[in-house]
Amino acid sequence: MFEALPAKGVPGEQILAELRALREHDLPTHGGRLFAYVYDPALDGLDDLAHAAHAISASVNGLDPTAFPSLLAMENALVAAAAGLLGGGPETVGSVTGGGTESLILAVKAARDSRPDLPAPRIVVPSTAHAAFAKAAHYLRVALDVVPVGADLRADPAATAHAIGADTVLVVGSAPSYAHGVVDPIPQLSAVAAERGVRCHVDACFGGWILPYLRRLGAGLPAFDLAVPGVTSISVDLHKYAYAPKGVSVLLHRDEALRRPQYFAYADWPGYPMVNSVISSTRSGGPIAAAAATLRSIGDAGYLRLAEQTREAVVTLAGAVSAIEGVRLFAPPETSVVCLASDGVDLFVLADELAARGWHTQPQMAYGDLPATIHLTVTAAVQPTAGAFAADLADAVAAARQRGPVQLPAELLGAAAALTPQQVTPDLVAGLAAGLGLDGAGFDRMAAVNTLLDAAPPALREALLTGFLSMLQRPAPGTGPAGE
Template identity: 50%
Template sequence: MNLPVTGRTAEDMLAEVARLKEHDLPVRGGQVTAYVYDTGRAEVNDAAARAYFEMLEVNCLDPTAFPSVVEMERQVVGAVADLLGGGHGIFTSGGTESIMLAVKAARDAAGRARPNLVVPVTAHPAFHKAAHYLGVEVVSVPVDLSTYKVRARDVEEAIDEDTILVVVSAPSYPQGVIDPVEEVAALAVAAGVPCHVDACVGGWLLPWLREAGAPIPPFDLSVPGVTSISCDLHKFGYAPKGASVVLFADPAMRRKAYFASAAWPGYTIINATVQSSRSAGPLGGAWATLQALGRDGYLELGRATLAATARLREGIEAIPGLRVLGDPASSLVAFAGDGIDVFVLADEARGRGWFLQPQLSYAGIPANLHITVTGVTLAGVDSMLKVIAESAEAARVRGPAVLPDGLVELVAGMDLEALDDATFADLAASVGVDLRPGAGQPEMAVVNTVLDALPAASREAVLVRFLSVIYSS
């Protein structure tokens, strides 16, 4: 029974929370190079947590009932607009919701019967998710395999009379490179199509890197033809999770992102976001983080991030068998292996206490490992490079992950829908992955190697079953 008969004390519950988190990756210190963003400044985290708690029970559903929400959002969105070329914005729960609203606004404004979205293969899957939910077709275009940037001519060739939006990234997550925003936006104008810049990762980072001396090209709403841009504050804004902003150049387009319904006898329904009732906690946390750091704080973090990224790239390139992919303009670094299985390397690093994020091969881009450099990385970059070098050598000695004969073919040909969760869990256990609660962090080289050998559709089917199993009761 999941619900206790009688209520528990706070002390008892917090003790269990600590137990449940026993196998979690650490969120502070910089040894986890994905998912978390750390300033290294405890006082900033404390200020954000206190403001988050203060706004926790305030409901953003009705801004007339809670005017604090309106003022906080004006200040937070205004700060993002000041940094990214102006515009009219909405505070959202994250990059996926910001992207969802940008696609909805473009779809509703265009009014096409068979709308499509033109995106580089390196664009975030949130665009595919938005298209799936909103009934929009995705038209993917390749990237240059030497720079990993989309080519404007490929975008131009993909646009047709049903295109409602073209997308570029600043930067794209996989290799941290900035697409040619000015070129693509110009051709979008010529075609009469809106252009969205996905700056979820870089929107709050690139301006500070530029101010710190990095050669960052124009990418925001100041670029002619850019009609919307998304920017996550829970990434390089260092706010607690649940904080993003989508900006529109035209307030009329922002209104297309809204949803209103009067077709019922209840309270008035007008939503700026996908959610209706939502806590103002993330808004409070974001507001407090921006206020606590200020311009000087973000510039200092930008300088530290720039220095750490340069040191990391230089160090990885010096390790035999490793190479950085592309020329990342931001603080996202991806590296592949020559004669070194990067999935085995990741497991070796995990065993040494460091998490490096595996990325599967796709569209001609090799399998690689991804590192997000944050404000705290500089202090530990030499330790990180030592672990990467040791792990690379250990991976070279171990050799590539060995798969049971016929496993890939078996999985590729299997009707996964015909399996129940218990059977799928047994299949995972047969390759060394224990999905039972409390099993801890498994080695993933074999699993990643299997996934890497499968086509995208089969990968997706396996991942859905994986998620179903780990949440089964």
């Protein structure tokens, strides 16, 4: 059992060996077999470079850029690179954040605080907008107006216009949406927002670094960035398709006046005057240095090649889905996502069968009229393995058809249907986890769990998932100092 605070210090080599042993239980972050969570360009030497750059600046604190101008220089360079890629002009400004969720929370904060006259501000988002907007609304006490998307899975400008009210401070679009990988009609959404004097944020956290390159390769993608009039801010994660290590996103504003409400400053206390451009105060310079090194190493031409490899992989995977009876493409594979739906097999069983063959996908629950789907985030590393995935997908579909759909006990489904979120207790979650085989030894077979979650309404899903995560995030007995 791994202990963080032993009675006596442990030699460094032993510690590293222990950490490597822990990592053996993780999903593979390289090799093009994990279709979520990580982004791999499969470039030799890039990891070593990023790690070395991270080490150079790991002890630098982003709290005070006047004390560490090296970090300020790197942040400004990253913002300039993102602005250049995403249609920014000479007045464009931005901030480097710790991730896409932080960028979105700050975009909502800037919009909310730009209207101090509104006691109950609201934001309008399509139903496919990232869940981080709901998190931002929850944290910032902003009301969330969710607008259904059209049959094409894209935001509906007319419905958005209808949803904008006197208290609306922000309209949101995605480029692309994470779940399905389609780009919202940003010119129309931003025009609707501009007509009503409302800010418009484009969430390009997921795909903002690859879409410009796909357009250069001839993909018929709509305009989506700051070059579109009415777009007031845009976010892009560098730890996604810029292939930087985790912990770096950029939030751009069209001009300084739009960014100003994003800041937090406080001087009414006896300590140092605090001013922050982002949520965190203390920040390590390591991720920022690693991102700067990654961008400089790959370069513009390198990103174009990586986008081309990604596109080739998408074409191969999409072709395989279209050719195999039992599954179908749910959304057009126009960006870097392949989203597939069932055409006769249980998708959750299929995800397990793919995992058994070494392919790790992301099942998505049904939502409203939208069915359950499987999401594949495709990176450049998938290009060499796409053909092998296509063959294994056919085998996995056949195996899933033979296994048949998950059949949960009727009493379990009945009990779940009668549950309210308030009735989800630690004991209930522990009992469910034990009954479904989630004993902490592994999570290789998740079809039964996903089937149960899919049958539950969203509020109950949230309560069950919260309870399960809370169950996992508990230290084992006897792991304190000296085993006490």
